[in-house]
Amino acid sequence: MQRHIFGVTTTMLGSLDPESDEAVANACVAVRGLVALVLGHTRFEETYIHPLFEAAAPDVAAFFDAQHIEFDHRFARLEDRVAALESVEMVDRSTAAGDLYDEFVTILASYYEHMELEEQRAAPILQKNMTKRQSSTLNSH
Numbered sequence: 392m393q394r395h396i397f398g399v400t401t402t403m404l405g406s407l408d409p410e411s412d413e414a415v416a417n418a419c420v421a422v423r424g425l426v427a428l429v430l431g432h433t434r435f436e437e438t439y440i441h442p443l444f445e446a447a448a449p450d451v452a453a454f455f456d457a458q459h460i461e462f463d464h465r466f467a468r469l470e471d472r473v474a475a476l477e478s479v480e481m482v483d484r485s486t487a488a489g490d491l492y493d494e495f496v497t498i499l500a501s502y503y504e505h506m507e508l509e510e511q512r513a514a515p516i517l518q519k520n521m522t523k524r525q526s527s528t529l530n531s532h
């Protein structure tokens with residue numbers, strides 16, 4: 392689901408007409424929604440998933456905790472770019488839209504790598520250490 396929204400939002404930002412108030416407003420809503428989705432997912436992982444492998448692999452847990460903190464900061468900066476796009480004069484909108492797009496795709500590239508690392512490094516640890524009950528609880532979210 393996340394990857395689909397990432398793709399749709401990338402296309403939206405990449406084809407954004409900065410002179411269209413409606414298109415800019417829609418893009419800003421889309422990016423803020425994506426940030427909320429990602430950060431909500433991050434909190435879910437920290438609450439329900441990380442504790443499951445902290446004891447088995449504390450170094451891996453610390454690695455992903457640190458990445459989450461970094462992404463919190465990076466997505467906050469992305470929201471600053473959204474606010475900048477909303478508030479600039481029309482003459483500067485194209486630059487602000489380009490800055491938002493550049494920041495967005497840069498963060499997204501790193502976030503895709505983060506998700507891949509979670510699937511490669513964290514998922515096997517979880518599969519090895521989770522009880523059936525824990526697995527069932529996770530799958531229900």
Ligand SMILES: [Fe+2]
Binds near residue numbers: 433436455459505
């Ligand atoms: Fe994560």
